[in-house]
Amino acid sequence: MFVPYLFLLASVLSIAGSALGAVSWTATPFNPPSVPLAVRSPYLSAWLAQGGGAALNDVWPSFWTGTTLGWAGYVRVDNVVYNFLGTPSVPNTSAQKAVQQSLKFTSTQSIFVMKAGPVDLTATFISPVEPDDLVRQSLPFAYLSLTAQSNDGGSHSVQVYTDISAEWITGDNSLTANWSTTVGDIITHQVQLENQQLFTEVSDHIQQGSAFYSLAKTSGTTFQTGQDIVVRAQFIDNGVLLNSQDSNFRAVEDDWPVFAFAQDLGTVTSTSSQPVVFSVGHMRDPAVEYIIANDQTQPRNSFFLSEFSTPSDAISFFLGDFQNAMTSANSFDSKVNSDASKISSDYASIVELSIRQVLGATEITVSKNADGSFNTSDVLMFMKEISSDGNVNTVDVIMPSWPAFLYTNPKLGRFLLEGLFRYQATGQYPNKWSVHDLGASYPRALGHNDGNDEPMPVEESGNMLIMTLSYTQASGDNFLITNYFDLLDQWTQFLIADSLIPANQISTDDFAGSLANQTNLAIKGIVGIKAMSVIAGMVGDTARESNYSSIAASYVTQFQGFALSSTGKHLTLSYGNDSSWGLSYNMFADKLLKTNVFPQSLFDLQTSWYKTVFNAFGVPLDTRHTYTKSDWENWTAALVTDATVRDMLVSAVRNYAADGLSSAPLGDWYETTNGGPEGFRARPVVGGHLALLVVDSQLDSSNTTDTQTEKHNAASSSKMQDSIFSFVGVLPALASFFALL
Numbered sequence: 001m002f003v004p005y006l007f008l009l010a011s012v013l014s015i016a017g018s019a020l021g022a023v024s025w026t027a028t029p030f031n032p033p034s035v036p037l038a039v040r041s042p043y044l045s046a047w048l049a050q051g052g053g054a055a056l057n058d059v060w061p062s063f064w065t066g067t068t069l070g071w072a073g074y075v076r077v078d079n080v081v082y083n084f085l086g087t088p089s090v091p092n093t094s095a096q097k098a099v100q101q102s103l104k105f106t107s108t109q110s111i112f113v114m115k116a117g118p119v120d121l122t123a124t125f126i127s128p129v130e131p132d133d134l135v136r137q138s139l140p141f142a143y144l145s146l147t148a149q150s151n152d153g154g155s156h157s158v159q160v161y162t163d164i165s166a167e168w169i170t171g172d173n174s175l176t177a178n179w180s181t182t183v184g185d186i187i188t189h190q191v192q193l194e195n196q197q198l199f200t201e202v203s204d205h206i207q208q209g210s211a212f213y214s215l216a217k218t219s220g221t222t223f224q225t226g227q228d229i230v231v232r233a234q235f236i237d238n239g240v241l242l243n244s245q246d247s248n249f250r251a252v253e254d255d256w257p258v259f260a261f262a263q264d265l266g267t268v269t270s271t272s273s274q275p276v277v278f279s280v281g282h283m284r285d286p287a288v289e290y291i292i293a294n295d296q297t298q299p300r301n302s303f304f305l306s307e308f309s310t311p312s313d314a315i316s317f318f319l320g321d322f323q324n325a326m327t328s329a330n331s332f333d334s335k336v337n338s339d340a341s342k343i344s345s346d347y348a349s350i351v352e353l354s355i356r357q358v359l360g361a362t363e364i365t366v367s368k369n370a371d372g373s374f375n376t377s378d379v380l381m382f383m384k385e386i387s388s389d390g391n392v393n394t395v396d397v398i399m400p401s402w403p404a405f406l407y408t409n410p411k412l413g414r415f416l417l418e419g420l421f422r423y424q425a426t427g428q429y430p431n432k433w434s435v436h437d438l439g440a441s442y443p444r445a446l447g448h449n450d451g452n453d454e455p456m457p458v459e460e461s462g463n464m465l466i467m468t469l470s471y472t473q474a475s476g477d478n479f480l481i482t483n484y485f486d487l488l489d490q491w492t493q494f495l496i497a498d499s500l501i502p503a504n505q506i507s508t509d510d511f512a513g514s515l516a517n518q519t520n521l522a523i524k525g526i527v528g529i530k531a532m533s534v535i536a537g538m539v540g541d542t543a544r545e546s547n548y549s550s551i552a553a554s555y556v557t558q559f560q561g562f563a564l565s566s567t568g569k570h571l572t573l574s575y576g577n578d579s580s581w582g583l584s585y586n587m588f589a590d591k592l593l594k595t596n597v598f599p600q601s602l603f604d605l606q607t608s609w610y611k612t613v614f615n616a617f618g619v620p621l622d623t624r625h626t627y628t629k630s631d632w633e634n635w636t637a638a639l640v641t642d643a644t645v646r647d648m649l650v651s652a653v654r655n656y657a658a659d660g661l662s663s664a665p666l667g668d669w670y671e672t673t674n675g676g677p678e679g680f681r682a683r684p685v686v687g688g689h690l691a692l693l694v695v696d697s698q699l700d701s702s703n704t705t706d707t708q709t710e711k712h713n714a715a716s717s718s719k720m721q722d723s724i725f726s727f728v729g730v731l732p733a734l735a736s737f738f739a740l741l
């Protein structure tokens with residue numbers, strides 16, 4: 001009785017939630033907490049914060065932390081000026097506000113249509129996702145493409161304007177910037193801090209390198225640098241810029257220097273104009289400092305530099321590549337949409353929102369040979385943990401994001417793991433379990449030779465084994481398992497000693513505190529041991545293969561004795577605490593690797609249990625709190641054996657993401673009772689939202705009445721089924737109730 005009531009409440013709240021998130025434009029697939037604009041690296045991360053909804057010209061674009069990134073845009077139509085991007089205010093000028101008609105996001109694009117009187121301006125922000133092309137993927141640039149078309153059948157004279165501020169180069173606006181503009185086939189504004197600080201962040205911005213803003217030069221192109229209100233007034237009043245440069249270098253916030261372009265589109269009709277394509281980027285060299293043997297460090301460079309010797313070559317390539325990039329983006333977008341829509345449209349929408357965010361936390365690097373040439377066979381990928389802290393290649397952050405790499409290109413997964421393997425193979429890390437991360441503060445990957453990294457012994461050892469086997473299975477490449485067999489075996493020994501009865505320790509959900517005998521950690525450890533059995537088999541070590549396999553099997557039997565609640569209805573959160581339970585998301589690994597160590601009955605049991613403990617916005621992480629993690633909801637959705645439960649989990653997360661209660665880049669940690677966000681944002685772990693794309697689901701398309709569902713419905717859960725069906729019956733009534741509010 002209690003359960004159906006909760007579910008009813010849940011659905012009521014989620015309808016209320018979508019009403020809250022209602023906006024005046026068409027949002028496809030929904031209006032997210034924050035719209036990705038230019039999201040390609042930890043330092044090129046521009047978003048449009050939404051909350052209950054904000055048009056492209058209602059707020060300034062912001063860095064993932066929420067601080068402003070000046071990016072302003074105007075369109076001039078028959079001498080009437082409309083502001084379409086950012087919220088600039090220019091004294092003694094008059095500009096109207098364009099009216100947002102629609103917002104659409106795909107995996108790589110965010111597309112806004114802004115009505116500027118008789119002309120519709122389409123602003124498309126493209127952050128390419130090129131998982132199979134290391135040069136393109138590593139280019140820290142994004143496109144803004146503008147097209148105009150008449151919406152009244154008439155012809156109109158149109159000019160467009162955009163600028164960026166120096167806020168793109170620092171976390172401290174009181175610091176002095178300098179800049180220059182280079183004019184050739186392409187016009188590029190370059191801006192940087194006068195005092196460069198290698199590998200150093202302030203408020204999560206890097207204090208090194210330069211921002212670049214570029215546009216191909218045609219007859220109608222003009223540019224200008226100078227004080228924001230002066231340069232913008234010049235365009236508003238005249239429709240052209242002065243091709244002049246301000247050389248009074250000063251602090252970012254001192255009369256706010258901006259770097260601007262204007263483009264005359266001539267006469268625009270009801271056919272869409274040619275696109276005006278800007279590129280915005282942030283690059284630095286070297287990019288990452290990485291620990292090698294004997295406590296030496298190696299500066300590592302962005303991979304694309306192995307192909308282009310100067311920033312200007314890279315920018316010429318990037319702008320020249322626009323047509324290709326669009327073709328590639330459109331085909332990637334439609335592949336993701338078609339794959340994810342096989343689960344459901346809710347699911348597709350979340351995957352689409354997550355992909356730029358996960359790849360935008362990463363950078364691909366290469367090293368140099370002694371003679372200064374690049375060694376392109378030495379590729380490492382780095383990931384910033386983002387928001388929870390700035391750790392480098394955190395193992396338990398790579399793990400949840402893993403499905404995104406498996407889906408896009410498993411090789412990227414190898415490049416993420418390899419830096420961890422290489423460091424630990426130098427012997428400098430003193431613990432017998434896997435390190436937690438490669439360095440406390442991105443982009444310094446300096447290791448933890450003191451062994452005092454955040455201790456997650458079972459968590460990280462299990463994660464490394466699981467991801468390594470997963471990579472090997474997906475790629476057929478034995479590189480990691482042959483080169484790092486000894487480390488993998490060392491971590492397995494640790495799991496054999498410590499994972500059946502896990503000592504008091506934290507798991508990846510460190511914010512929830514430490515606990516002894518965590519059921520979910522034991523699951524991870526046991527799957528890890530079994531993974532090593534499979535790995536041993538792959539390299540022909542049959543003795544270890546069978547030894548570890550029988551240890552895993554015996555642990556599974558003992559584990560069930562420890563971990564089942566006395567009612568037999570669910571697994572506990574920790575051994576012996578019958579009233580406790582949690583998302584046993586680590587069972588996903590058993591499905592992913594097809595190791596099948598846990599009996600099907602355990603998957604069915606957990607599936608039935610989750611149905612009974614659903615809150616409005618999903619199943620809590622565990623019984624200590626009512627919050628949850630969207631990545632773990634997803635993993636859990638991928639392991640449940642009942643399409644109803646899977647779809648409830650999917651929709652819960654989608655409702656949270658669309659509820660208008662957050663204005664930060666999608667946060668993975670949220671409250672299941674009301675859909676409110678908890679402390680995290682913009683983390684790469686949303687790669688876990690792709691979990692359903694990488695397991696061979698036992699369930700095909702969303703279908704709550706298919707035979708498989710019926711088969712898996714234990715008698716004990718049939719009441720829940722009934723309540724769902726009766727609830728569906730009252731939906732229209734509820735809908736009309738909310739329509740009255």
Ligand SMILES: *[C@@H]1O[C@H](CO)[C@@H](O)[C@H](O)[C@H]1NC(C)=O
Nearest residue numbers: 089090091092093229230233
């Ligand atoms: C705006 O116009 C007023 C009145 O003419 C003048 O005092 C002021 O200096 C102008 N401001 C700017 C920024 O031009």
Ligand SMILES: *[C@@H]1O[C@H](CO)[C@@H](O)[C@H](O)[C@H]1NC(C)=O
Nearest residue numbers: 178179180192193194195196
């Ligand atoms: C700007 O500052 C950088 C970093 O200190 C320096 O290398 C560059 O020469 C300066 N550029 C100009 C135009 O002053």
Ligand SMILES: *[C@@H]1O[C@H](CO)[C@@H](O)[C@H](O)[C@H]1NC(C)=O
Nearest residue numbers: 368369370375376377378379
């Ligand atoms: C290039 O890097 C690979 C991979 O790290 C390494 O094995 C090789 O020795 C390097 N080549 C040179 C010339 O240093």
Ligand SMILES: *[C@@H]1O[C@H](CO)[C@@H](O)[C@H](O)[C@H]1NC(C)=O
Nearest residue numbers: 501502504516517562575576
């Ligand atoms: C952990 O579980 C084992 C097996 O049930 C038990 O013997 C041990 O006392 C538990 N440890 C703690 C700290 O609760």
Ligand SMILES: *[C@@H]1O[C@H](CO)[C@@H](O)[C@H](O)[C@H]1NC(C)=O
Nearest residue numbers: 492493496543544547548551
């Ligand atoms: C199996 O592995 C465990 C843990 O390393 C070891 O203690 C044991 O001796 C091994 N058994 C055999 C038969 O090799």
Ligand SMILES: *[C@@H]1O[C@H](CO)[C@@H](O)[C@H](O)[C@H]1NC(C)=O
Nearest residue numbers: 573577579580581622623624
């Ligand atoms: C059992 O779990 C519940 C919920 O997580 C918790 O509140 C309680 O303190 C735990 N009991 C013991 C004895 O640890």
Ligand SMILES: *[C@@H]1O[C@H](CO)[C@@H](O)[C@H](O)[C@H]1NC(C)=O
Nearest residue numbers: 350630634637649650653654
């Ligand atoms: C995964 O999470 C997203 C939101 O973060 C949600 O919308 C999506 O439906 C979830 N997928 C599954 C399978 O739970």
Ligand SMILES: *[C@@H]1O[C@H](CO)[C@@H](O)[C@H](O)[C@H]1NC(C)=O
Nearest residue numbers: 701702703704705706707708
């Ligand atoms: C749902 O399941 C029923 C019964 O198995 C089947 O007839 C129907 O085609 C399925 N619908 C979808 C959308 O898969």
